[in-house]
Amino acid sequence: MANGTPPAPGLTFPPETFAKLTPRPFLQAHLQHKDSIRPNGRRPEEVRKPTVNTGSLSYSNGSAVVRVGDTAVVCGVRAEILLASDIPHPPNGDADAEHLLEDLGLLVPNVELSTGCSPTHLPGNPPGILAQALSYRILSLLHVSDLVNLQDLQIEYTVPQTDDDLPDAGPKTVVKAYWTLYIDILCIAMDGNPFDAAWTAVIAALRDTSLPRAWWDPDREIILCSPLEAEASRLRLRNLPMASTFAVYSTSSPLKQRAHAESWVLADPDGFEEDVCHESVTVVLSHHMDGKKSGILRVEKHGGGIVDNVALLRCVQATRNRAGEWCAVLGIT
Amino acid sequence: MGPEINHHPLSRADGSVSFSNNLYTILAAVNGPVEVQRRDELPEEAAIEVNIRPVAGVGGPRERWLESVVTAVLRSVLLVHMHPRTLIQITLQITKLPTQKLRGAWKDVSVLPALVNAAFLALADGGLPMQSTVTAELFTISEDGEIHASSAEGDLSACTGAFALAYNQHGEMLMNESAGNFSLEAWEKAGDTAAKFC
Numbered sequence: 079m080a081n082g083t084p085p086a087p088g089l090t091f092p093p094e095t096f097a098k099l100t101p102r103p104f105l106q107a108h109l110q111h112k113d114s115i116r117p118n119g120r121r122p123e124e125v126r127k128p129t130v131n132t133g134s135l136s137y138s139n140g141s142a143v144v145r146v147g148d149t150a151v152v153c154g155v156r157a158e159i160l161l162a163s164d165i166p167h168p169p170n171g172d173a174d175a176e177h178l179l180e181d182l183g184l185l186v187p188n189v190e191l192s193t194g195c196s197p198t199h200l201p202g203n204p205p206g207i208l209a210q211a212l213s214y215r216i217l218s219l220l221h222v223s224d225l226v227n228l229q230d231l232q233i234e235y236t237v238p239q240t241d242d243d244l245p246d247a248g249p250k251t252v253v254k255a256y257w258t259l260y261i262d263i264l265c266i267a268m269d270g271n272p273f274d275a276a277w278t279a280v281i282a283a284l285r286d287t288s289l290p291r292a293w294w295d296p297d298r299e300i301i302l303c304s305p306l307e308a309e310a311s312r313l314r315l316r317n318l319p320m321a322s323t324f325a326v327y328s329t330s331s332p333l334k335q336r337a338h339a340e341s342w343v344l345a346d347p348d349g350f351e352e353d354v355c356h357e358s359v360t361v362v363l364s365h366h367m368d369g370k371k372s373g374i375l376r377v378e379k380h381g382g383g384i385v386d387n388v389a390l391l392r393c394v395q396a397t398r399n400r401a402g403e404w405c406a407v408l409g410i411t
Numbered sequence: 412m413g414p415e416i417n418h419h420p421l422s423r424a425d426g427s428v429s430f431s432n433n434l435y436t437i438l439a440a441v442n443g444p445v446e447v448q449r450r451d452e453l454p455e456e457a458a459i460e461v462n463i464r465p466v467a468g469v470g471g472p473r474e475r476w477l478e479s480v481v482t483a484v485l486r487s488v489l490l491v492h493m494h495p496r497t498l499i500q501i502t503l504q505i506t507k508l509p510t511q512k513l514r515g516a517w518k519d520v521s522v523l524p525a526l527v528n529a530a531f532l533a534l535a536d537g538g539l540p541m542q543s544t545v546t547a548e549l550f551t552i553s554e555d556g557e558i559h560a561s562s563a564e565g566d567l568s569a570c571t572g573a574f575a576l577a578y579n580q581h582g583e584m585l586m587n588e589s590a591g592n593f594s595l596e597a598w599e600k601a602g603d604t605a606a607k608f609c
Contacts (some may be wrong), residue, residue: 177514210475217472222516222590332490332542336581356486364592373594376516380483383583384541387602390587394595 101354109342115246118348126371128278128407132286140287144279147348148269148377153279155287159301160256179220179228187216187261189276195268212273216280221374223364225317228289231257233301235294254294255301270348282408287313319375320404321362322397325355328384341384355384361397419536426537430529433563436507437525439533445497457499464504481526484577484586490540492540510575511564516590521567523575523588524549545585547577550605551598558604576605
C-alpha cells in the first residue's frame with residue numbers, strides 16, 4: 079500500500095544552520111578541538127593574505143583595491159587645491175610647520191560602509207558609529223605616523239627680485255597653495271576586519287598617488303597645473319605602518335568561575351567571529367623608509383580583560399613577523 | 412594631588428559624578444536600566460549607550476570613536492546579564508580642557524582615562540550592578556625613558572609615547588590605548604608600571 083506520510087524530520091542540521099542558531103557554541107566546539115581550528119579553516123594565528131591592485135581608477139590621483147578574503151575595499155585619492163589666501167589664520171613661519179598637516183586638514187580620509195557591503199550596512203544610510211570610528215582611527219594614524227611629507231603638498235612660488243630688494247638677499251619663496259588629499263575608502267564587501275583592509279588600501283593608494291606639477295601664475299593670480307604625466311610627481315612616504323587586528327573569544331562570564339574560562343586570540347577575524355567576540359586588539363607597527371628604527375606606533379585594546387601584557391606582546395611579535403609579507407603585498411623591494 | 416571627585420551633582424539622573432584630574436574635568440550622568448528602542452534591544456543582555464559631548468559643539472567622528480572605546484570597556488565592567496532588554500545610558504560631558512592645546516594622538520589618548528573613570532564612578536553612584544571595578548590612568552614616556560603616571564600637561568608636550576591603561580581589581584587589563592613612536596622595551600616597562608600603579 080502507498081505510504082502517504084513523509085518520514086519524520088531528522089534531528090541533525092547542516093553546519094551552516096548550527097552556526098546560525100548557536101554561533102558561540104559553534105565557534106567554541108571548533109576551538110576546543112585538539113587541533114584548534116576556526117570555522118573558516120584557519121588556525122587561530124593565521125591571517126588572510128591580502129591582494130592589492132593599484133591604479134585602477136583613472137580619474138583619481140591614486141587608487142587601490144584591496145581584497146582580504148571576502149572583505150574588499152576600494153580607496154581613491156583625489157587632490158584638490160587649497161589657496162593660502164583662503165586660509166583664515168595663515169600659519170606664521172616655522173612655529174606651526176610641524177602641525178600644519180593636521181591644523182589645515184590636508185588629509186581627509188572617509189570610510190563609507192553604507193554601500194550594501196553586508197546585510198547590516200544597507201546603502202543610503204548616513205555613516206553609523208562604526209564608519210565614523212574607522213574614519214577617525216585612520217585620520218589619527220595618518221597624523222601620528224607622519225607619513226606624508228608636507229613639502230610634497232606645498233605649491234611654492236619664488237618671488238622675482240625687484241629693484242627694491244637688497245642685491246645679495248637670496249630669492250624668497252612663499253607657499254601659494256596646498257594640495258589637500260581626499261582619501262575615500264569604500265567597502266564593497268564586508269567579511270570582518272574592515273580596519274586592516276582599509277588601512278592597507280590607504281597606504282597602497284597613497285603610494286600610487288601622483289600630483290601634477292603645479293605653479294602660481296602671477297599675472298592671472300591662479301594656480302596652473304600641467305597635464306603632462308611626465309611632469310607629475312609621486313608622494314614620498316616616510317613611513318609605511320602595518321596594522322594587525324585580533325579578536326578574542328572567551329568562555330569567561332560573570333556567572334562562572336574565573337579560573338574555568340578558556341580563551342583564544344584569533345588573528346584577522348572574519349564577519350562571523352567578529353559578531354561573537356567582544357574583545358579586540360589592534361597593533362600598528364611603524365616601518366620607516368628612511369632608516370629610522372621602527373617601533374610600535376599604536377596599540378588599541380578594549381572589550382575585555384583576557385589579553386594581558388604577555389598576550390599583547392605575542393600579538394606585537396606576530397605582527398612584526400609579518401613584515402616581509404607586508405612589503406611583498408605592497409610591492410616594496 | 413589626586414583627582415577631584417564630586418558625587419551626585421545632578422539630582423535628576425540615576426547616577427552622576429563630576430571628575431577632574433590633571434588635564435580634564437568630566438561631568439558624567441547615568442540613567443538605567445531604562446527602556447530600549449526595539450532596534451537596539453539585545454535578548455540576553457542590557458544595551459549600553461555612551462554619549463560623549465565635547466566642550467564646544469556636538470561632536471563628530473572623534474567623539475563617536477571615543478564612545479566606541481568607552482562602551483567596549485564598560486561592557487566588560489557592567490553585569491549586563493542582570494537586566495536583559497534594557498538600556499544603560501551614560502552621558503559624558505567634557506567641561507574643562509587642558510590649557511595647552513593638545514594635538515593628534517596625544518589628544519585622543521589623554522582624555523580616555525578621565526572618561527572611563529568618570530563613567531565608572533557615575534555607574535557606582537547610580538547603583539548599577541557591576542562585575543568588577545575599573546581604574547584608568549594616563550602614562551607618558553619621556554625621551555629619556557622615564558615613565559610618568561597621572562601625566563600633567565608638561566609631561567605630554569615632551570613625551571614620545573602616551574598610554575591610557577585601565578585595570579580591574581583582579582589586575583586584568585581592560586583597556587590599552589597607546590600612541591606615539593616607542594620601542595617594545597619601553598612599552599613593556601610602561602605596562603608593568605601601570606599594573607603596579609592601578
